[in-house]
Amino acid sequence: MTRDDEPHEGRTADFDVVVVGAGFAGLYALHRLRELGLSAVAFEAGDGVGGTWYWNRYPGARCDVESIEYSFSFSPEIEQEWDWTDLMPSQPEVERYLNFVCDRLDLRREIRFSTRVTRMTFDEPRAIWSVETDAGDVVTAPFVIAATGCLSAPLEPDIPGVSSFEGVSLYTNRFPKEGFDFTGKRVGVIGTGSSGVQCIPVIAEQADRLYVFQRSAAYTFPSSARPLEPSELAELKAMYPEIRRQQQASPAGAVRLSAFAALFQPSKGEILDTPYEEQLRVLDEHGWLGAFAWSDALLDIDANRAATRLYGEMIRRTVHDPETAASLVPQYPFGCKRPIVDVGYFETFNRHNVTLVDLKKDPIDTITAHGIRTREHDLELDVIVFATGFDAMTGALTRVDIRGRDGRSLKDEWADGPRAYLGLAVAGFPNLFTVTGPGSPSVLTNMVTSIELHVDWIADCLVYLRDHGAHTIEADADAQEAWVEHGASLVEGRIPSHPSCNSWYVGANIPGKTRVYMPYAGGHVSYKEQCEAVAAEGYDGFLVG
Numbered sequence: 001m002t003r004d005d006e007p008h009e010g011r012t013a014d015f016d017v018v019v020v021g022a023g024f025a026g027l028y029a030l031h032r033l034r035e036l037g038l039s040a041v042a043f044e045a046g047d048g049v050g051g052t053w054y055w056n057r058y059p060g061a062r063c064d065v066e067s068i069e070y071s072f073s074f075s076p077e078i079e080q081e082w083d084w085t086d087l088m089p090s091q092p093e094v095e096r097y098l099n100f101v102c103d104r105l106d107l108r109r110e111i112r113f114s115t116r117v118t119r120m121t122f123d124e125p126r127a128i129w130s131v132e133t134d135a136g137d138v139v140t141a142p143f144v145i146a147a148t149g150c151l152s153a154p155l156e157p158d159i160p161g162v163s164s165f166e167g168v169s170l171y172t173n174r175f176p177k178e179g180f181d182f183t184g185k186r187v188g189v190i191g192t193g194s195s196g197v198q199c200i201p202v203i204a205e206q207a208d209r210l211y212v213f214q215r216s217a218a219y220t221f222p223s224s225a226r227p228l229e230p231s232e233l234a235e236l237k238a239m240y241p242e243i244r245r246q247q248q249a250s251p252a253g254a255v256r257l258s259a260f261a262a263l264f265q266p267s268k269g270e271i272l273d274t275p276y277e278e279q280l281r282v283l284d285e286h287g288w289l290g291a292f293a294w295s296d297a298l299l300d301i302d303a304n305r306a307a308t309r310l311y312g313e314m315i316r317r318t319v320h321d322p323e324t325a326a327s328l329v330p331q332y333p334f335g336c337k338r339p340i341v342d343v344g345y346f347e348t349f350n351r352h353n354v355t356l357v358d359l360k361k362d363p364i365d366t367i368t369a370h371g372i373r374t375r376e377h378d379l380e381l382d383v384i385v386f387a388t389g390f391d392a393m394t395g396a397l398t399r400v401d402i403r404g405r406d407g408r409s410l411k412d413e414w415a416d417g418p419r420a421y422l423g424l425a426v427a428g429f430p431n432l433f434t435v436t437g438p439g440s441p442s443v444l445t446n447m448v449t450s451i452e453l454h455v456d457w458i459a460d461c462l463v464y465l466r467d468h469g470a471h472t473i474e475a476d477a478d479a480q481e482a483w484v485e486h487g488a489s490l491v492e493g494r495i496p497s498h499p500s501c502n503s504w505y506v507g508a509n510i511p512g513k514t515r516v517y518m519p520y521a522g523g524h525v526s527y528k529e530q531c532e533a534v535a536a537e538g539y540d541g542f543l544v545g
């Protein structure tokens with residue numbers, strides 16, 4: 001399809017492309033643009049590179065994918081030059097890696113740090129975006145790549161009295177650079193998602209007392225984190241081409257998912273057809289992962305509940321206090337949130353200095369100047385750690401005032417849930433690309449694999465436009481609707497969209513956010529094929545002008 005009703009003669013702009021964000025996506029985008037001979041500037045709200053791995057410096061922060069796969073595949077040189085020290089890299093190691101990549105590719109000079117993009121306006125007659133920042137910049141470019149991240153807009157918890165606390169308030173999603181010493185402190189952690197589950201065992205070791213405020217219990221599995229032996233690393237480095245090939249053939253964009261290995265092994269049969277004694281035998285043999293090693297556990301809600309009962313048995317075997325153990329068993333289906341990997345999470349509740357506060361039984365009444373008052377207790381605290389998560393997938397985009405054709409606001413367009421074509425572009429917002437946007441597999445995969453796919457697709461698209469003398473590309477509204485419907489059909493009636501699945505995947509953690517399953521559940525391989533087919537057919541479903 002073409003759109004040729006716009007004059008673009010004599011358009012001038014400061015840059016060819018503005019990139020927003022300097023995490024994995026922004027850095028790779030800058031590199032590809034430079035390779036193509038395009039001028040670019042990146043704006044980054046933080047004062048360093050790394051994105052997720054710059055902001056989330058809480059104790060215990062660690063990747064759930066093996067380092068060898070949670071890394072860029074585009075440069076065999078960088079693969080060989082960088083030495084991973086851990087099988088599952090910690091936050092400082094990933095941050096160091098991204099700084100290394102940034103300097104190795106000399107990208108830093110194109111990034112304006114400590115600068116937040118606040119407004120982006122598409123000038124239709126000139127087909128140019130005007131990008132404004134909180135530092136007063138106004139720059140123009142025909143194209144914008146929003147590399148703003150799926151999990152980068154912190155959720156501000158709406159707990160009464162949150163600002164009245166006179167102790168120290170810490171947020172896992174913007175943890176102090178210098179760290180924090182919890183020694184001798186009375187600490188409360190609110191939130192038991194991935195961030196809470198990772199930091200709770202570490203804080204428990206330091207704090208005088210730790211109260212864990214849990215609204216929803218977590219499905220979490222022991223991490224396979226351990227140092228990499230030098231000989232093992234050498235072997236892995238030699239295998240990079242094969243590992244990368246296998247990643248591309250994997251629906252998760254990762255093959256060595258050691259923490260979840262048993263979930264991907266041949267199943268032990270259908271749990272609903274298996275006597276409980278036999279289920280317990282599988283649990284004895286496979287531990288935590290044995291609870292979900294059943295072919296029906298992710299397909300049938302009753303099977304899922306049976307598997308959760310088995311998972312609860314593992315919790316009861318681990319946590320000594322029966323009441324605490326009962327509270328730690330999740331009440332929602334497995335598979336509706338990203339499973340967590342932890343180091344010693346359940347064991348932490350056997351410590352004498354740790355108390356679980358089950359908010360389902362004893363909800364928070366208010367945060368006071370001196371601590372947290374629940375319906376039944378008044379707990380004095382020196383520190384509150386908020387591990388309360390993000391306005392995921394859409395938040396980073398809707399917090400910018402983005403104006404497309406006819407002054408249309410992206411925030412308004414997405415008020416009833418995000419609509420995007422391939423998760424890459426939005427009808428009415430020409431020349432704006434969203435890396436790992438809603439409607440793409442993103443958070444259901446190894447994100448680095450998804451990011452590379454998107455940035456490569458965008459780079460190829462820019463070459464196509466240049467080669468064809470085209471100035472604009474925009475998602476066609478009908479193609480977009482078909483994609484949104486296709487995405488919805490993949491989860492309809494299935495576990496991820498079960499009414500009891502109150503995950504951030506459906507926006508349930510944000511009061512008032514329309515409930516829509518945002519990631520694309522078709523897997524990396526099928527999604528990649530569809531993206532490639534769209535490009536091969538001259539950007540089918542896009543209007544090229």
Ligand code: FAD
Nearest residue numbers: 021023024025045051052056063064116117148149152447
């Ligand atoms: P980000 O890393 O989020 O970077 C986006 C950047 O854009 C941020 O630095 C932000 O400051 C900047 N930005 C946003 N809006 C603006 C604006 N308006 N102006 C200027 N700058 C802006 N994924 C996995 O696959 N495996 C994992 O183990 C894993 N662990 C995670 C752990 C945590 C704690 C979190 C929060 C996420 C994790 N993820 C994981 C997902 C992770 O976000 C991605 O893997 C990946 O790092 C995303 O890279 P990105 O560049 O797309 O976005």
Ligand code: NAP
Nearest residue numbers: 062063064157191192193194195196215216338387388389
């Ligand atoms: P999250 O999964 O959204 O968890 C937030 C937690 O805070 C939940 O337990 C939530 O309860 C609770 N919460 C939120 N508001 C609350 C309130 N007002 N009162 C009480 N409790 C409240 O956020 P996250 O832990 O930061 O993780 C987000 C995502 O980042 C993960 O799903 C994962 O994709 C990624 N991540 C990955 C890793 C890793 O393994 N490498 C580590 C960290 C993060 P409810 O569940 O009831 O809403």
